[in-house]
Amino acid sequence: MKLYTTKNSGNGYKVALLLSMLEQPYETAIVDFPGGAHKKKPFTDLNPRSQVPVLEDAGRVLWDSSACLVYLARKHGGEQWLPADPGQMAEVMQWVALALNEIQFGLQYARGIVRGIRTGHYEEGAELGRKGLAVLERRLNGNEWLALGRPTIADVACYPYTARAPEGNIALEPYPAVQAWIKRFEALPGYFKV
Amino acid sequence: MKLYTTKNSGNGYKVALLLSMLEQPYETAIVDFPGGAHKKKPFTDLNPRSQVPVLEDAGRVLWDSSACLVYLARKHGGEQWLPADPGQMAEVMQWVALALNEIQFGLQYARGIVRGIRTGHYEEGAELGRKGLAVLERRLNGNEWLALGRPTIADVACYPYTARAPEGNIALEPYPAVQAWIKRFEALPGYFKV
Numbered sequence: 001m002k003l004y005t006t007k008n009s010g011n012g013y014k015v016a017l018l019l020s021m022l023e024q025p026y027e028t029a030i031v032d033f034p035g036g037a038h039k040k041k042p043f044t045d046l047n048p049r050s051q052v053p054v055l056e057d058a059g060r061v062l063w064d065s066s067a068c069l070v071y072l073a074r075k076h077g078g079e080q081w082l083p084a085d086p087g088q089m090a091e092v093m094q095w096v097a098l099a100l101n102e103i104q105f106g107l108q109y110a111r112g113i114v115r116g117i118r119t120g121h122y123e124e125g126a127e128l129g130r131k132g133l134a135v136l137e138r139r140l141n142g143n144e145w146l147a148l149g150r151p152t153i154a155d156v157a158c159y160p161y162t163a164r165a166p167e168g169n170i171a172l173e174p175y176p177a178v179q180a181w182i183k184r185f186e187a188l189p190g191y192f193k194v
Numbered sequence: 195m196k197l198y199t200t201k202n203s204g205n206g207y208k209v210a211l212l213l214s215m216l217e218q219p220y221e222t223a224i225v226d227f228p229g230g231a232h233k234k235k236p237f238t239d240l241n242p243r244s245q246v247p248v249l250e251d252a253g254r255v256l257w258d259s260s261a262c263l264v265y266l267a268r269k270h271g272g273e274q275w276l277p278a279d280p281g282q283m284a285e286v287m288q289w290v291a292l293a294l295n296e297i298q299f300g301l302q303y304a305r306g307i308v309r310g311i312r313t314g315h316y317e318e319g320a321e322l323g324r325k326g327l328a329v330l331e332r333r334l335n336g337n338e339w340l341a342l343g344r345p346t347i348a349d350v351a352c353y354p355y356t357a358r359a360p361e362g363n364i365a366l367e368p369y370p371a372v373q374a375w376i377k378r379f380e381a382l383p384g385y386f387k388v
Contacts, residue, residue, distance in 0.1 A: 068284070086268035105299050
């Protein structure tokens with residue numbers, strides 16, 4: 001199994017985290033973003049979106065972090081990380097959707113502007129990000145995990161850019177349940193910091 | 195089964211389309227957005243994001259269109275719309291992710307500004323939307339459907355705001371394979387126009 005990512009990609013980090021938590025061996029291919037490798041062949045044949053992560057396994061090529069998480073969870077995670085039951089699966093996937101929406105276009109977007117990784121409109125991103133944090137806080141106030149009462153790919157998908165929100169000048173102090181969840185997540189077996 | 199939506203929600207439309215294609219009976223609850231019902235109890239107890247769609251079934255409440263599609267496809271769609279095989283499931287989910295990313299924050303966003311539904315930065319949305327259309331075009335050039343060679347929830351998730359792109363002043367003429375796919379989708383049994 002081969003994971004195409006970059007050193008700083010939070011989306012690549014999600015997939016690397018799950019691989020580690022599942023104790024799956026893999027090799028890492030660092031895509032040369034500063035050199036523009038993501039915009040050229042052969043990488044664009046792997047992912048026409050020119051993004052990381054990409055996961056290659058047994059001749060299959062998958063792009064988008066959420067699809068990679070689904071794949072690994074169903075292939076190697078038994079029923080823990082993304083169960084087969086339709087209702088339980090959907091409960092997990094709604095938080096994966098939050099990661100692709102409020103977290104990506106809110107927290108990640110705002111952080112990208114602050115760190116000079118991207119251009120954009122800071123306040124618009126920050127406002128969406130804070131909406132996402134409010135939804136997380138409401139859920140985590142009284143729940144240890146986002147879905148099903150245990151760690152799932154919902155937590156893996158939401159963790160990186162939530163934990164990095166302060167790097168986008170969005171403080172986590174107003175969200176104590178989110179802060180406690182971040183600590184719980186970081187204590188999981190297989191967790192590693194980048 | 196009860197679907198909370200609005201008359202014009204493209205995200206609610208996705209779920210209604212799949213319900214129709216699966217021939218599942220349901221009732222519709224129109225949420226009074228002009229009256230602000232989505233921002234108040236009891237709706238915010240169903241969905242703290244204050245958005246439609248929400249699906250209620252057998253005591254379970256699901257928000258986010260992608261989670262609703264996953265639920266219905268796995269519960270009522272056999273292996274057609276979202277198969278259980280990890281690789282095939284992930285192949286479908288990467289296009290669902292595109293719907294939540296380039297299509298929602300690109301095509302839907304740009305359309306929302308043009309139609310006065312939301313404020314924002316038109317060119318930023320339009321640029322992201324055109325990136326998404328280019329990825330769709332590349333895939334559909336030589337493939338009838340987005341994943342697995344047959345209609346899946348990938349197509350259902352991507353269809354509404356792709357078909358409505360011209361309402362956001364994004365022409366589909368440069369994307370002939372996308373235009374042909376829209377026609378194929380609209381010929382599927384159970385399809386209906388809103």
